[in-house]
Amino acid sequence: MTHLKGAEEITIRDVWEARKRIASIVKKTPLIHSATLSEKAGRPVHLKLENVQDIGAFKVRGAANKILSLSEDEKRRGVAAFSTGNHGLAVSYVAKKLGIPAFVCISSRVPKAKVEALQRLGATLEIVGDSQDDAGERCYELEREKGLTVVHPFDDPHVITGQGTIGLELLEELPQLKDVVIPLSGGGLLSGIGLALKSTDQNIRVTGVSMERSAVMAESLKAGKPLLMKESETLADSLLGGIGLDNQYTFTMVKRFMDDLLHIPEEEIAYSMAYMMDKHQLIMEGAAATGIAAVLGEKLPHQDGDIAVIISGSNVDLSALLPLLRTYFRNK
Ligand SMILES: *Cc1c(COP(=O)(O)O)cnc(C)c1O
Numbered sequence: 341m342t343h344l345k346g347a348e349e350i351t352i353r354d355v356w357e358a359r360k361r362i363a364s365i366v367k368k369t370p371l372i373h374s375a376t377l378s379e380k381a382g383r384p385v386h387l388k389l390e391n392v393q394d395i396g397a398f399k400v401r402g403a404a405n406k407i408l409s410l411s412e413d414e415k416r417r418g419v420a421a422f423s424t425g426n427h428g429l430a431v432s433y434v435a436k437k438l439g440i441p442a443f444v445c446i447s448s449r450v451p452k453a454k455v456e457a458l459q460r461l462g463a464t465l466e467i468v469g470d471s472q473d474d475a476g477e478r479c480y481e482l483e484r485e486k487g488l489t490v491v492h493p494f495d496d497p498h499v500i501t502g503q504g505t506i507g508l509e510l511l512e513e514l515p516q517l518k519d520v521v522i523p524l525s526g527g528g529l530l531s532g533i534g535l536a537l538k539s540t541d542q543n544i545r546v547t548g549v550s551m552e553r554s555a556v557m558a559e560s561l562k563a564g565k566p567l568l569m570k571e572s573e574t575l576a577d578s579l580l581g582g583i584g585l586d587n588q589y590t591f592t593m594v595k596r597f598m599d600d601l602l603h604i605p606e607e608e609i610a611y612s613m614a615y616m617m618d619k620h621q622l623i624m625e626g627a628a629a630t631g632i633a634a635v636l637g638e639k640l641p642h643q644d645g646d647i648a649v650i651i652s653g654s655n656v657d658l659s660a661l662l663p664l665l666r667t668y669f670r671n672k
Pocket residue numbers: 397399425426427493494523524525526527528529530578579625627628652653654
């Protein structure tokens with residue numbers, strides 16, 4: 341077992357190490373200037389396009405940093421994840437690239453399209469029970485039985501600093517950055533980027549964005565401790581999921597690095613997804629569109645300076661986009 345650092349001990353040096361470690365399998369993503377959003381906001385708006393990663397989301401960064409830092413022995417035994425979303429794809433993708441076994445534990449309710457996407461990446465699927473909790477339990481059983489390493493979706497120093505490499509890329513291309521807008525769920529993405537940016541300049545403002553309902557991190561921060569909450573239906577499905585009652589890192593780091601938190605209503609997420617298809621020919625999933633909604637709704641606390649919005653992913657069913665587009669054009 342390697343010694344794991346405490347939340348306070350993770351530094352920007354760890355993010356630089358992550359950057360070096362993951363360079364061979366993770367893309368450096370484009371940062372593009374958005375003319376239409378800049379005009380709306382009255383200040384320069386830039387989009388960090390994590391949707392162009394091979395799996396369509398940023399989560400390969402954290403997964404790659406975690407898996408590449410395992411010992412040769414641990415790699416040979418393999419890795420496991422219990423997410424059907426972008427994290428499951430990321431772990432399977434990285435394992436495939438490295439030629440090591442990946443197990444993804446899922447419940448019997450997981451839709452066929454997601455099962456097939458995981459199978460295409462060569463993951464071994466363990467189908468158990470009918471809830472995400474059952475799948476999680478099975479995953480930790482596999483860890484004990486087969487000596488697999490479970491890759492946590494956010495609450496792990498290597499995962500956090502892997503996601504933080506986005507912060508380094510932002511500073512390189514946009515040293516004058518004033519505001520960054522980051523979709524928030526478990527908080528690995530915000531903790532990592534926040535660490536990289538705030539270690540460089542305390543004055544860069546970090547704004548988290550979530551949907552209105554089931555924003556577990558937000559409620560936990562208000563309560564002063566991690567909470568459990570029921571999930572509700574949302575277009576930002578990648579932002580669902582708890583933060584863990586035994587949260588070790590992201591609760592502390594989000595509290596430390598996040599200046600503001602915005603809650604985006606479902607209609608505004610829907611509008612932003614359609615708006616970006618219309619004006620930018622860009623498809624993004626609901627989670628990523630929360631950041632666009634923050635800009636379109638002029639909700640950012642500051643008046644001037646460059647804004648970067650993290651376009652965290654684009655994995656959405658085309659069939660889910662049709663009704664949004666219909667509503668958008670009807671109201672236009
Ligand atoms: C996982 C994910 C997020 C949230 O990341 P956390 O580290 O859990 O806060 C945001 N957007 C997309 C597309 C994701 O897959």
